[in-house]
Amino acid sequence: MHVVVNAAMSADGKLSSRRREQIAISGEADFERVDRLRADSDAVVVGVGTVLADDPHLTVKDETLRGQRRENDRPANPARVIVDSSGRTPPDAAVLDDAATTYVCLSEAASVERRAALADRAELVTAGDERVDLLRAFATLQEQGLEQLMVEGGGELIFSLFEAGLVDELRVFVGPKIIGGRDAPTLADGEGFVADFPSLDLESVDRLDDGVVLTWRVADR
Ligand SMILES: NC(=O)C1=CN([C@@H]2O[C@H](COP(=O)(O)OP(=O)(O)OC[C@H]3O[C@@H](n4cnc5c(N)ncnc54)[C@H](O)[C@@H]3O)[C@@H](O)[C@H]2O)C=CC1
Numbered sequence: 001m002h003v004v005v006n007a008a009m010s011a012d013g014k015l016s017s018r019r020r021e022q023i024a025i026s027g028e029a030d031f032e033r034v035d036r037l038r039a040d041s042d043a044v045v046v047g048v049g050t051v052l053a054d055d056p057h058l059t060v061k062d063e064t065l066r067g068q069r070r071e072n073d074r075p076a077n078p079a080r081v082i083v084d085s086s087g088r089t090p091p092d093a094a095v096l097d098d099a100a101t102t103y104v105c106l107s108e109a110a111s112v113e114r115r116a117a118l119a120d121r122a123e124l125v126t127a128g129d130e131r132v133d134l135l136r137a138f139a140t141l142q143e144q145g146l147e148q149l150m151v152e153g154g155g156e157l158i159f160s161l162f163e164a165g166l167v168d169e170l171r172v173f174v175g176p177k178i179i180g181g182r183d184a185p186t187l188a189d190g191e192g193f194v195a196d197f198p199s200l201d202l203e204s205v206d207r208l209d210d211g212v213v214l215t216w217r218v219a220d221r
C-alpha cells in the first residue's frame with residue numbers, strides 16, 4: 001500500500017479558518033493537480049470532521065480522467081473512505097452518493113443505530129475500541145484491493161496517520177493567504193509529537209498559481 005497525504009494550506013499552515021469553513025486556498029491549477037492525483041488513486045480518504053465541515057464529494061471532476069480510468073477497467077471514480085469512530089457521517093452526505101463505493105471505518109463505539117443508518121449506503125469496516133485503529137482499518141482496505149491511497153485531511157486524521165507510521169508521501173500546496181487563529185485546523189493537529197518527530201525528505205518544489213507545491217517523502221523512522 002502507498003499512502004499520499006495531500007492538502008492545501010495557507011502560508012501560515014492553516015487548512016481552514018477557526019469556523020472550520022472550507023476556504024479556497026488554492027486556485028484552478030492546483031484543483032487540476034488534485035483531480036489528477038484523485039484519478040491516479042484507488043481511494044480518497046478523509047476524516048469525519050472534514051465530511052461534517054465541507055460535505056465533500058471526493059470524485060474526479062474531469063470527464064477525460066474518468067474516461068481514462070474506465071478504459072483501464074477501473075471504476076470512473078476512486079473509492080471514498082471516511083474515518084468515523086462513532087458513525088457521525090450524515091446519511092445524506094454527498095460522499096455517500098452512488099458515484100463511487102464508499103467505505104466508512106468505524107470503531108466498536110459506533111452504535112447499532114448509526115451502523116444501520118449507514119449500512120445501505122457504504123461498506124462498513126470496524127477496527128478499534130473507541131477510535132478507529134488506522135493500522136487495522138488500512139489493512140482491511142488493502143485486502144479489498146485498495147493499494148494507492150490519497151488522504152485529503154483534515155488535520156486530526158493526518159496527525160494520526162503520521163503517528164501510526166502510515167504516510168509514505170506528503171504533498172502540500174502552500175497558498176498566498178494568512179488565515180491565523182490558534183483554533184484554526186493545521187496540517188497536523190491531534191496531540192502533537194514531543195519526540196520521534198517524523199522526518200521528511202524534500203523531493204520537489206514547484207511554483208503553481210501564486211503558491212508552491214512541496215512534495216516530501218517520509219523518511220524511515
Ligand atoms: N485545505 C485542505 O486541503 C483541507 C482542509 N480541511 C479542513 O479540515 C477541517 C477538518 O479537519 P479536522 O476537524 O481535523 O477533522 P478530520 O477530517 O481530521 O476528522 C477527525 C475525526 O476523525 C475521527 N477519527 C476516528 N478515528 C481517528 C483516528 N484514529 N485519528 C484521527 N481521527 C479519527 C474522529 O471523529 C475525529 O474527530 C475542516 O475545517 C476542513 O475544511 C479538510 C481537508 C482538506
Ligand SMILES: Nc1nc(O)c(N)c(N[C@@H]2O[C@H](COP(=O)(O)O)[C@@H](O)[C@H]2O)n1
Nearest residue numbers: 008023024025026054056057058059152
Ligand atoms: N486542493 C484543495 N484546495 C483547497 O483550497 C481546498 N480548500 C481543498 N479542500 C479539499 O477539497 C475537498 C472538496 O472536494 P470536492 O470538490 O467536494 O470533491 C474538501 O473537503 C477538502 O478535502 N483542497
